[in-house]
Amino acid sequence: MMLPKSVRMVEVGPRDGLQNEAQPVPAAVKIALIDALADAGLAVVESGSFVSPKWVPQMADTAMVLAGIQRRPGVSYPVLVPNIKGLEEAFKSGVEEVAIFAAASESFAQRNTNCSIDESFARFAPVAERALAAGLRVRGYISCVVACPYEGPVAPADVAMVADRLAALGCYEVSLGDTIGVGTPAQVLAMLDAVAPLVPVDRLAVHFHDTYGQALANILASLERGVAVVDSSVAGLGGCPYAKGATGNVASEDVLYLLNGLGISTGVDIDRLAAAGDRISAHLGRPSGSRVARALASKRH
Numbered sequence: 001m002m003l004p005k006s007v008r009m010v011e012v013g014p015r016d017g018l019q020n021e022a023q024p025v026p027a028a029v030k031i032a033l034i035d036a037l038a039d040a041g042l043a044v045v046e047s048g049s050f051v052s053p054k055w056v057p058q059m060a061d062t063a064m065v066l067a068g069i070q071r072r073p074g075v076s077y078p079v080l081v082p083n084i085k086g087l088e089e090a091f092k093s094g095v096e097e098v099a100i101f102a103a104a105s106e107s108f109a110q111r112n113t114n115c116s117i118d119e120s121f122a123r124f125a126p127v128a129e130r131a132l133a134a135g136l137r138v139r140g141y142i143s144c145v146v147a148c149p150y151e152g153p154v155a156p157a158d159v160a161m162v163a164d165r166l167a168a169l170g171c172y173e174v175s176l177g178d179t180i181g182v183g184t185p186a187q188v189l190a191m192l193d194a195v196a197p198l199v200p201v202d203r204l205a206v207h208f209h210d211t212y213g214q215a216l217a218n219i220l221a222s223l224e225r226g227v228a229v230v231d232s233s234v235a236g237l238g239g240c241p242y243a244k245g246a247t248g249n250v251a252s253e254d255v256l257y258l259l260n261g262l263g264i265s266t267g268v269d270i271d272r273l274a275a276a277g278d279r280i281s282a283h284l285g286r287p288s289g290s291r292v293a294r295a296l297a298s299k300r301h
């Protein structure tokens with residue numbers, strides 16, 4: 001089995017994990033979470049989004065959160081921006097990296113961003129251009145890379161086309177999201193095999209939600225195809241506001257346990273990571289969504 005020697009874990013808990021949380025999460029709690037994740041050794045901690053607060057109220061305090069965190073050297077704190085208004089807010093907050101987010105299905109693009117795929121690219125083009133001109137890094141996301149909650153299965157060729165368009169806008173990396181967590185390894189590999197001829201595998205990340213418990217299997221399959229960047233969410237926080245019933249991202253602790261077991265280096269400390277997950281789970285008043293974190297906690301009691 002050919003596997004990468006090291007993997008960059010992209011922590012999306014403070015953004016993807018919390019954006020759908022019904023109870024308000026104070027900025028101070030988000031700040032403590034982000035700082036704890038960076039302390040655990042994560043080099044990328046997605047810290048919020050500058051989107052319409054009418055659409056995603058939980059992210060309305062992103063500027064306050066970014067003002068409160070202790071930015072560690074070598075750690076990136078990206079935010080999502082859907083349009084120029086969001087980018088301008090990101091500039092004010094001094095971010096070094098933004099992410100634009102597209103979908104491989106028309107219905108999801110409409111529900112998530114109130115426009116078609118083509119219209120979303122018309123919005124992203126000036127965002128990417130201005131961000132790059134200002135020296136920011138731009139990451140691209142694609143939702144619904146296996147299936148769409150409104151349209152069902154999504155053709156790998158559709159994903160490849162959107163990935164190609166994001167790369168053409170200058171995204172240094174394209175994160176492939178199974179938004180509703182339905183994919184299995186054969187589907188994921190078919191999708192990766194369609195995308196990789198257009199956007200090389202060293203510019204791809206995988207982003208699995210764990211609704212059907214397939215995320216770790218999908219990650220292992222992706223690693224075997226050479227993908228070396230994995231998105232995950234501490235304590236398995238999350239769910240997408242525009243994908244009813246979809247659960248959180250794969251838990252970061254579970255991904256790290258898998259990678260440690262495979263001898264793949266990440267620079268992340270599992271105990272510190274699990275402690276950060278336990279603290280946010282306690283704040284939210286529910287058990288961690290990470291099986292690894294629950295197992296580690298049970299050994300301590």
Ligand SMILES: CC(C)(COP(=O)([O-])OP(=O)([O-])OC[C@H]1O[C@@H](n2cnc3c(N)ncnc32)[C@H](O)[C@@H]1OP(=O)([O-])[O-])[C@@H](O)C(=O)NCCC(=O)NCCSC(=O)C[C@@](C)(O)CC(=O)[O-]
Pocket residue numbers: 016019049050051052053054055056080082083085086087101112113114141142143144177178179207209240241
């Ligand atoms: C794209 C829009 C703005 C279009 O929304 P719209 O309603 O068509 O936009 P609009 O331009 O007509 O503006 C409507 C109102 O929003 C305001 N507005 C407009 N833009 C902004 C902004 N940037 N920041 C703050 N406010 C903004 C704007 O000023 C106006 O305010 P009003 O005049 O009514 O008071 C909206 O649909 C939106 O914000 N969508 C974001 C949805 C979102 O954040 N989804 C979750 C992230 S994607 C995701 O989770 C998937 C991913 C990445 O994790 C991968 C995966 O798992 O699939």
